[in-house]
Amino acid sequence: MIDIPAPLRLRLDSEALVHNWRALDRLSGRAACGAAVKADGYGLGATGVVERLAAAGCRDFFVATWSEAQALAPLGLPVSVLHGVRPEDMPAAMAGFARPVLNTAQQIARWREAGGGACDVMVDTGMNRLGVSPDKVRGGLLDGLAIETLMSHLASADEDTDAARAMSERQRATFAELTGVTGARRMSLANSAGIGLGTDYTFDLTRPGLALYGGAPRAEMAAAIRQVVFPEAQVLQRRSVRAGESVGYNATWTATEDTEVAVVNLGYADGYRRAFSGVGSASFRDHRLPVLGRVSMDLVILQCSASEGLEEEDWVGVSYDLAAQSTATGLSAYELLTGLGNRYARSWV
Numbered sequence: 001m002i003d004i005p006a007p008l009r010l011r012l013d014s015e016a017l018v019h020n021w022r023a024l025d026r027l028s029g030r031a032a033c034g035a036a037v038k039a040d041g042y043g044l045g046a047t048g049v050v051e052r053l054a055a056a057g058c059r060d061f062f063v064a065t066w067s068e069a070q071a072l073a074p075l076g077l078p079v080s081v082l083h084g085v086r087p088e089d090m091p092a093a094m095a096g097f098a099r100p101v102l103n104t105a106q107q108i109a110r111w112r113e114a115g116g117g118a119c120d121v122m123v124d125t126g127m128n129r130l131g132v133s134p135d136k137v138r139g140g141l142l143d144g145l146a147i148e149t150l151m152s153h154l155a156s157a158d159e160d161t162d163a164a165r166a167m168s169e170r171q172r173a174t175f176a177e178l179t180g181v182t183g184a185r186r187m188s189l190a191n192s193a194g195i196g197l198g199t200d201y202t203f204d205l206t207r208p209g210l211a212l213y214g215g216a217p218r219a220e221m222a223a224a225i226r227q228v229v230f231p232e233a234q235v236l237q238r239r240s241v242r243a244g245e246s247v248g249y250n251a252t253w254t255a256t257e258d259t260e261v262a263v264v265n266l267g268y269a270d271g272y273r274r275a276f277s278g279v280g281s282a283s284f285r286d287h288r289l290p291v292l293g294r295v296s297m298d299l300v301i302l303q304c305s306a307s308e309g310l311e312e313e314d315w316v317g318v319s320y321d322l323a324a325q326s327t328a329t330g331l332s333a334y335e336l337l338t339g340l341g342n343r344y345a346r347s348w349v
Contacts, residue, residue, distance in 0.1 A: 034060030036209030157193035248293030271339030
């Protein structure tokens with residue numbers, strides 16, 4: 001195999017990632033602070049994320065599927081699989097490299113019948129997504145299980161409306177009423193935004209995701225969270241566009257004067273969505289390079305008249321502050337992170 005350097009790269013800030021986890025750990029109060037590393041560590045690369053957070057002291061990791069858990073198995077760390085156990089997952093689940101988070105009565109029965117050991121359980125406190133009902137928990141559904149963590153998930157902790165605050169409080173109160181009802185060793189409710197609601201929500205274990213990777217789900221958390229992800233793309237061509245000519249698909253941008261542009265190796269196949277058309281930007285030697293016209297599958301065109309030194313094969317930094325880019329594009333910070341594709345070379349610095 002020939003080693004072919006990628007024309008796209010993600011510069012990942014190790015110190016910022018660890019800083020964010022430590023900030024969330026402090027905000028979690030007496031609760032332990034875990035880490036959601038599903039979706040390949042929110043697009044950063046789960047193995048690299050877990051290695052760095054484990055070195056910082058994190059001891060609880062959460063993924064969505066058993067294939068994600070298996071990829072982390074060589075690290076020998078505690079991993080929980082949020083989507084539970086299908087019949088086809090049972091060989092992996094019984095291998096012992098991760099714990100299932102049981103979500104339904106059928107999954108609970110399957111785990112019992114197989115003689116499964118330690119598990120986690122999700123309780124639905126009002127989101128109506130995954131989990132068993134509190135009434136069934138009180139009715140004995142979980143009796144006899146070796147439950148490590150009883151958990152639930154907040155639906156609206158990132159919103160500050162009266163309705164959202166009331167829903168979060170209802171969920172917290174419903175979950176708190178289950179304290180001592182099961183033999184669970186720990187209780188866990190708060191995601192990143194839930195941590196921002198205060199220690200009434202943190203119970204024994206928190207499960208941040210977005211905030212680890214640079215997203216601030218609540219305004220009061222923004223000062224504590226640092227950017228982790230810095231995409232960079234290589235220039236494929238620099239060219240001149242004459243006044244009156246257009247660039248890209250559907251000719252959505254037309255030059256009003258002679259303009260220098262750079263065509264870079266980046267597009268919506270790399271998670272740089274069409275929503276960046278006309279609003280995204282990059283930078284080179286402190287010069288801002290606005291996106292011109294439509295973002296296409298593999299290419300973006302940047303205005304570079306002010307960057308006399310920018311040439312073919314140079315690298316530009318893609319503007320990717322999550323809050324700013326979410327506002328500009330209408331995409332959530334979650335989409336901006338998890339959409340980063342596998343064509344980037346990832347480098348931790």
